[in-house]
Amino acid sequence: MNAIFVVARGTFREAVRDRVLFLVLIFGGAVLVLSRVISPIALGEGPRITVDLGLSALGLIGIAIVVLVGTQLVHKEIERRTIHIVLSRPIGRGQYLVGKWAGLAATMATAVAAMTVILMAVGVSVRGPSIVGPLIQAGFMIACANVVLAALAVLFSSLSTPVLSVLYTLGLYATGFWTNDLRSFAAQIPGFAGEALRVASYVVPNLEIFNLRSQVAHGEGTTLLHLALAVGYAATYTAAALSLAVVAFERRELK
């Protein structure tokens, strides 16, 4: 456990040193300012647009960190050969990988938390204090979704090149919001193809379960049951993805 923590801390520090958080916060701030600037042309929907675009920015920031940092995590260390130094210590490959994911998740969660605080301040000014609860829920759910994506990014990073990892992660991010549609399509297709599509819809991460944007845009939150199921799903899906990554990484030749 200590080994995992050490690797996670190193990953987090490296991300901070690379000014990832700084750049992300600038980007987030710009999006929030932009959402306020376009409010006058929103025909009375300004507050809604501010919250809506702010939440979209949160999600994009999370996915940007996961893709930009996560997909290069392992590859960069293999390239620099620093991985040999790390693994020569009493750190297992599995611990190393889980530590990398934990560091990445912490970086992403910090950025999302900071952005949520900024968004809450803006949200209270335009929609009153009742928006705080729904915004916290939405920010938390976005972080959960990105934790899952971070696990997938680590999985791809341990298997493939950074470019392919980016493509795979973004592909799963996009299809993650279509899993319900995929299941509807599967129900229309008879035979093996339909069954295969149905199975695929359960293998792809269901990111829609973490999506509270439309509720929050209208000032509503969600139930405890929904939050619990989403957290449970994030935890189990992450565990499954990371254990696959560990199996793949244990077999990988590190030259």
Place this chain on the structure above:
Amino acid sequence: MSGGSSARRPADRRARRNNLLATGVFVLAAAASFAQLRVAEERLPRPEPLGELAYYPSGTWLQQASFGEATAWADLMWLRGVQYYGHRRQVDNVFTHMAHVFDIITSLDPGFRSAYVFGGTSLCQEGKQFDAGVRLLEKGMRANPHEWIYPFQLGFVHYVGKRDLTRATFDFAQAARQPEAPDYCERFAAWSGQRAGYDAVAFELWRHVAETTDNAVIRDKAIEYLRRLVKGTPQQKNLEVWAKELPALVGGIPGAGPLDASPAPGSVHDDTVPEPTRDGQKVSSRQGPRSAT
């Protein structure tokens, strides 16, 4: 050699154990993840498929917000709108959001012909939202004043949906006046005008069809309708003289043309089409506004 092999053995064993452990975690986690997803599907309120369409803001707003990519957004919305139509067709034939979505699409891309035509006719027929469908087609007509398809579709929905032959005649005639309008627009106008009792209008339209068509069969039909219109009037003799003076046509295809004098049973041209109504009162097709001619 044996020393190296024995040194590797504990590491190999550890790696194998880790692999086994990770595989076990994977199986358990995947099963738990699947189970939770199923619970979520059953217990959480499921949003109506494509229900987000209700939250889409107006097309005017979206056009401002699209930063020059309005047609691309219109395409995406079109895909969503068609999905919505298909889904509701399969489920309950209730198209609550369809008018809103097609209004957005056509605001984003005012030249999106399929959106007007498909949306307008579907709203009038399957959607049972006649007024909304007509509004959409009229919007298309305003945005594309020289396109014949919008007045033609308006005529079509008024003829089929409301049996409003007066309005249909007006719309078909409007379509026929547009550049590149196919010649059947005029025939539809003449046909519906004749049925609505606008004999003089129908006469002029049929005469124009007969004079301008290059299809001998269509000309014969037009002349036949003209004969019916002037039967028993002093114009009857003049008509025959005029018909003989028309230049000869060759190569006519028997049965060609969308308007047949002996329509198939059940078609819109069937004789079972009810009498037109004016102000809710049934009127005889023979009591058309002859004075207007």
